[in-house]
Amino acid sequence: xxxxxxxxxxxxxxxxxxxxxxxxxxxxxxxxxxxxxxxxxxxxxxxxxxxxxxxxxxxxxxxxxxxxxxxxxxxxxxxxxxxxxxxxxxxxxxxxxxxxxxxxxxxxxxxxxxxxxxxxxxxxxxxxxxxxxxxxxxxxxxxxxxxxxxxxxxxxxxxxxxxxxxxxxxxxxxxxxxxxxxxxxxxxxxxxxxxxxxxxxxxxxxxxxxxxxxxxxxxxxxxxxxxxxxxxxxxxxxxxxxxxxxxxxxxxxxxxxxx
Amino acid sequence: xxxxxxxxxxxxxxxxxxxxxxxxxxxxxxxxxxxxxxxxxxxxxxxxxxxxxxxxxxxxxxxxxxxxxxxxxxxxxxxxxxxxxxxxxxxxxxxxxxxxxxxxxxxxxxxxxxxxxxxxxxxxxxxxxxxxxxxxxxxxxxxxxxxxxxxxxxxxxxxxxxxxxxxxxxxxxxxxxxxxxxxxxxxxxxxxxxxxxxxxxxxxxxxxxxxxxxxxxxxxxxxxxxxxxxxxxxxxxxxxxxxxxxxxxxxxxxxxxxx
Numbered sequence: 001x002x003x004x005x006x007x008x009x010x011x012x013x014x015x016x017x018x019x020x021x022x023x024x025x026x027x028x029x030x031x032x033x034x035x036x037x038x039x040x041x042x043x044x045x046x047x048x049x050x051x052x053x054x055x056x057x058x059x060x061x062x063x064x065x066x067x068x069x070x071x072x073x074x075x076x077x078x079x080x081x082x083x084x085x086x087x088x089x090x091x092x093x094x095x096x097x098x099x100x101x102x103x104x105x106x107x108x109x110x111x112x113x114x115x116x117x118x119x120x121x122x123x124x125x126x127x128x129x130x131x132x133x134x135x136x137x138x139x140x141x142x143x144x145x146x147x148x149x150x151x152x153x154x155x156x157x158x159x160x161x162x163x164x165x166x167x168x169x170x171x172x173x174x175x176x177x178x179x180x181x182x183x184x185x186x187x188x189x190x191x192x193x194x195x196x197x198x199x200x201x202x203x204x205x206x207x208x209x210x211x212x213x214x215x216x217x218x219x220x221x222x223x224x225x226x227x228x229x230x231x232x233x234x235x236x237x238x239x240x241x242x243x244x245x246x247x248x249x250x251x252x253x254x255x256x257x258x259x
Numbered sequence: 260x261x262x263x264x265x266x267x268x269x270x271x272x273x274x275x276x277x278x279x280x281x282x283x284x285x286x287x288x289x290x291x292x293x294x295x296x297x298x299x300x301x302x303x304x305x306x307x308x309x310x311x312x313x314x315x316x317x318x319x320x321x322x323x324x325x326x327x328x329x330x331x332x333x334x335x336x337x338x339x340x341x342x343x344x345x346x347x348x349x350x351x352x353x354x355x356x357x358x359x360x361x362x363x364x365x366x367x368x369x370x371x372x373x374x375x376x377x378x379x380x381x382x383x384x385x386x387x388x389x390x391x392x393x394x395x396x397x398x399x400x401x402x403x404x405x406x407x408x409x410x411x412x413x414x415x416x417x418x419x420x421x422x423x424x425x426x427x428x429x430x431x432x433x434x435x436x437x438x439x440x441x442x443x444x445x446x447x448x449x450x451x452x453x454x455x456x457x458x459x460x461x462x463x464x465x466x467x468x469x470x471x472x473x474x475x476x477x478x479x480x481x482x483x484x485x486x487x488x489x490x491x492x493x494x495x496x497x498x499x500x501x502x503x504x505x506x507x508x509x510x511x512x513x514x515x516x517x518x
Contacts (some may be wrong), residue, residue, distance in 0.1 A: 009435040015463075016461060016463055016480075017463055017465060017478065018287075018288075018291070018304075019291055019300075019301045019302065019303070019304065020291060020295055020301070020432065020434075020480065021288055021289075021291030021292030021295050021301075022434075022478060023289075023465070024288040025287070025288070027278075028277075028284070028306065029280055029283040029284070031492075032277070032278055032279060032280035033280030034280075035280070036279055036280050041278075042268075043277070043278065043308060044278070044305065044306065044307055044308070044313075045277075045278065045305070045306040046303065046305050047302070047303065047304040047305075047478065048303055049302060049303070049461070050461075054303075055418065055429065064464070076443060076444075076464070077443060077444040077447050078443050078444070078446070078447045078450050078451075078464040079450050079451040079454050079462070079464075080450075080454075080461075080462065080463050080476065081464075108276075115444060115445075115447075116447075116448070117444040117445075117448065118444045118448030120447070148366075152468070155466070156306055173279065175279075175281075184335060184336060184337050185335075185336040185337070185374060185377045186374075186376075187337070188336050188337045188338065188374075188375075188376030188379070189375070189376065191337050191338050191339075192337075192338040195338050195339075197277075202275060202309075202339075203338070203339065204274075204275055204276055204309075204339050205335070205337040205338075205339055205340075206276060206282070207411065209413070210413070219276065219281060221275075221279065250381065257318045
């Protein structure tokens with residue numbers, strides 16, 4: 001039997017502005033995509049408030065449960081940026097000025113521009129390693145299995161370039177997608193049958209409505225490509241046998257909004 | 260002293276497709292906004308996989324912690340729609356055919372269209388009350404302090420019309436917004452000072468970069484409007500005193516994407 005290597009991750013989105021609805025989070029979808037490409041399975045994401053105790057508890061729960069933990073948000077220079085100090089609290093290590101981070105900020109802002117507020121961004125849990133920020137310089141933090149990233153999407157995305165050097169993925173989840181122009185309930189039995197035969201393949205059914213078109217997209221996912229293609233073959237065969245048409249890939253309007 | 264009535268909520272987004280990055284969740288932002296308008300504070304949102312045990316544990320944790328719990332996703336007719344049965348498991352009640360839901364589906368699909376797959380959508384925890392779905396009819400579920408909503412954004416949003424009749428909000432969080440065209444680190448001290456004086460007001464600082472413009476938006480939030488406006492006055496005064504310009508509201512490009 002072919003055993004697959006599975007690597008997991010959790011994510012914490014930190015910020016009152018997401019929970020109040022002011023800001024639409026863009027980091028979860030980007031990180032989810034990126035992790036899938038790295039062969040890492042994102043198992044859970046939590047959006048929490050700017051509250052120190054909540055950050056500490058959530059970090060400790062998720063860093064124990066998954067191979068990697070990613071946080072976004074709360075590492076800027078103002079009073080509401082409390083992620084770094086609470087990562088230190090969660091780990092039980094001192095919160096100290098990081099000499100390398102100090103040098104990066106001094107280099108960027110110049111000795112005169114290194115205000116007290118900006119120096120807050122050099123404060124990190126003891127033992128932290130920097131994550132390079134090619135956009136606005138103030139670095140992210142890597143400590144243990146935790147990666148502390150910025151909340152601003154363009155900065156967070158740029159930090160992943162450096163993160164990719166510090167992580168090791170497992171076997172990738174491979175996926176196959178087909179769609180039909182008929183309601184998903186017509187295919188519920190077929191999907192259940194294929195699902196029962198191939199337990200290493202997960203099958204998702206996602207209905208769509210778009211202008212005049214409606215139907216469902218079926219996504220099959222597995223680390224085992226052979227099983228995946230067998231499951232796909234069985235499903236397509238059953239769909240056609242039942243007298244329906246079956247199309248490869250996502251529907252053409254997939255990239256346009258459905259809400 | 261004026262005591263404010265605070266009503267809280269948690270949210271669970273259920274779906275492998277969000278965690279794999281295939282689908283970009285749109286329900287969190289919409290619900291967050293809507294809850295704020297109802298005077299309900301969304302304290303936490305979790306995105307979890309289509310996994311029965313995870314659903315049960317998460318539902319039981321969050322329904323105990325918050326006044327209301329909302330779930331989205333996983334209530335359709337196919338094998339991967341497992342939310343309803345796991346809500347029943349979480350509550351320890353039988354999972355049964357709901358006569359009212361049966362009537363709604365029979366009325367919609369006609370007696371001949373009521374296939375086994377579609378009948379799954381009439382299965383609910385015993386004692387459930389329906390949430391009206393004016394779009395595609397298959398109802399949501401209200402039981403205890405839990406509201407089980409569809410995952411498709413247009414359906415989920417339409418269900419909120421009925422949900423609004425079944426909930427009671429508290430005192431609304433009121434917000435005031437200003438912005439400056441200078442990096443937030445220049446204002447870190449001022450923000451901290453205002454924050455220290457008005458502990459019932461939360462102050463968020465959100466940097467923006469947009470084409471040639473950069474700066475920061477400051478959002479003040481409180482249930483206490485008098486304190487809110489005093490805090491706003493103090494902050495604006497300090498900003499101007501320090502020689503900066505201060506503008507009301509969000510920057511004009513706020514509604515355009517910043518990533």
